[in-house]
Amino acid sequence: MSDQKPRTKLVHAGTRRSQYGEVSEAIFLTQGFVYENAEQAEARFIEAGDDEFVYARYGNPTVRMFEDRIAQLEGVEDAFATASGMAAVNAALCAPLKAGDHVVAARALFGSCEYVLSEVLTRFGVEVDFVDGTDLAAWKAAIRPDTKLVFFEALSNPTLEVIDIKGVSELAHAVGALVVVDNVFATPVFQRSLDLGADVIVYSATKHIDGQGRVLGGVVLGTKDFIRKVLEPYIKHTGGAMSPFTAWVLLKGLETLDLRCRAQAQNAIALAQALEGHEKLASVIFPGLPSHPQHTLAQAQMEQPGTVVSFELKGGRPAAFAFLNALEIALISNNLGDAKTIATHPATTTHQRLSDEKKAMLGIAPGLIRFSLGIEDAGDLVADVMQALDRA
Numbered sequence: 459m460s461d462q463k464p465r466t467k468l469v470h471a472g473t474r475r476s477q478y479g480e481v482s483e484a485i486f487l488t489q490g491f492v493y494e495n496a497e498q499a500e501a502r503f504i505e506a507g508d509d510e511f512v513y514a515r516y517g518n519p520t521v522r523m524f525e526d527r528i529a530q531l532e533g534v535e536d537a538f539a540t541a542s543g544m545a546a547v548n549a550a551l552c553a554p555l556k557a558g559d560h561v562v563a564a565r566a567l568f569g570s571c572e573y574v575l576s577e578v579l580t581r582f583g584v585e586v587d588f589v590d591g592t593d594l595a596a597w598k599a600a601i602r603p604d605t606k607l608v609f610f611e612a613l614s615n616p617t618l619e620v621i622d623i624k625g626v627s628e629l630a631h632a633v634g635a636l637v638v639v640d641n642v643f644a645t646p647v648f649q650r651s652l653d654l655g656a657d658v659i660v661y662s663a664t665k666h667i668d669g670q671g672r673v674l675g676g677v678v679l680g681t682k683d684f685i686r687k688v689l690e691p692y693i694k695h696t697g698g699a700m701s702p703f704t705a706w707v708l709l710k711g712l713e714t715l716d717l718r719c720r721a722q723a724q725n726a727i728a729l730a731q732a733l734e735g736h737e738k739l740a741s742v743i744f745p746g747l748p749s750h751p752q753h754t755l756a757q758a759q760m761e762q763p764g765t766v767v768s769f770e771l772k773g774g775r776p777a778a779f780a781f782l783n784a785l786e787i788a789l790i791s792n793n794l795g796d797a798k799t800i801a802t803h804p805a806t807t808t809h810q811r812l813s814d815e816k817k818a819m820l821g822i823a824p825g826l827i828r829f830s831l832g833i834e835d836a837g838d839l840v841a842d843v844m845q846a847l848d849r850a
């Protein structure tokens with residue numbers, strides 16, 4: 459049944475029914491599992507079969523349902539779910555790397571991803587070089603024969619740079635480096651990063667996959683060899699496991715993921731078009747607009763241009779704050795991918811930690827707003843933004 463379409467897989471894939479035949483996936487809120495005899499316990503510790511579990515830090519039936527569903531959606535062999543998106547990023551980087559290895563990463567990154575690369579890996583003797591991710595020549599110059607891994611957000615936070623997955627993957631594979639892609643902004647619905655050349659995909663499931671602001675979660679996807687031989691030993695012994703309750707919430711999230719992402723993308727397109735050229739804005743950044751520097755690449759790489767629009771108010775921080783404070787529907791918060799529209803001021807919140815020089819280099823201007831579109835009515839959202847701009 460591997461030819462099922464994504465929307466069918468999102469509802470049914472990976473389901474494990476108990477003897478009661480429940481319709482909604484069961485929450486196996488158990489940390490351990492009982493064995494019929496000592497021999498069975500021993501055998502299971504030597505090798506647990508597909509439907510056999512030993513300890514929830516290693517695996518759990520509800521968590522396995524979530525892993526199987528998203529793996530089938532991505533068309534990848536295996537997946538490991540984690541307690542948060544950062545647990546996924548940390549494991550995907552730490553598990554395959556060791557002291558002396560060389561890493562190349564795009565410089566436009568989620569703050570915590572940047573921290574793991576520049577502060578954690580380097581402390582353990584991994585050398586990390588950052589490049590302008592949109593510049594293939596910069597990747598080419600930075601990737602060396604001894605480069606072991608490249609990392610980037612396919613659509614970057616919050617300035618929505620689009621990275622050429624195919625181009626970067628070809629350069630990385632030429633030296634045998636592993637390509638790890640953080641696909642959060644692009645979403646599993648709109649981009650098939652593995653088909654484009656990525657080896658490993660990580661998601662913060664906290665974002666679109668939950669999509670209703672309830673839980674933290676993450677997942678790493680890749681080949682069975684990578685997930686079971688490289689990643690699993692690291693995660694299961696360092697403790698980043700997902701809770702079965704979280705897995706259940708995320709299974710419910712997956713059921714409606716496609717519907718929500720498409721509604722959010724339509725709202726993003728409507729808002730970006732309405733905002734372009736607005737007199738109070740210095741810029742509108744959205745890969746779906748022809749004015750976006752990587753518009754053509756985005757069209758080739760993504761089915762839809764994503765669910766986030768970023769824009770810069772001309773009046774800097776005072777105007778940005780006045781705008782946020784005037785919003786009536788959109789919430790001031792820092793999640794994204796939620797059913798509720800959320801507006802963020804990256805310079806003072808998610809990217810506050812960065813120096814002014816680094817913010818300037820990354821385009822995180824004092825007037826920049828990151829606007830994550832929810833599933834509300836497009837007309838209401840555009841009207842809300844317009845009235846808030848009037849008052850900014």
Ligand SMILES: *Cc1c(COP(=O)(O)O)cnc(C)c1O
Nearest residue numbers: 542543544568640642662664675
């Ligand atoms: C939110 C986010 C993360 C981290 O996810 P958490 O679930 O908050 O730990 C990693 N990468 C990107 C691009 C994100 O947006």
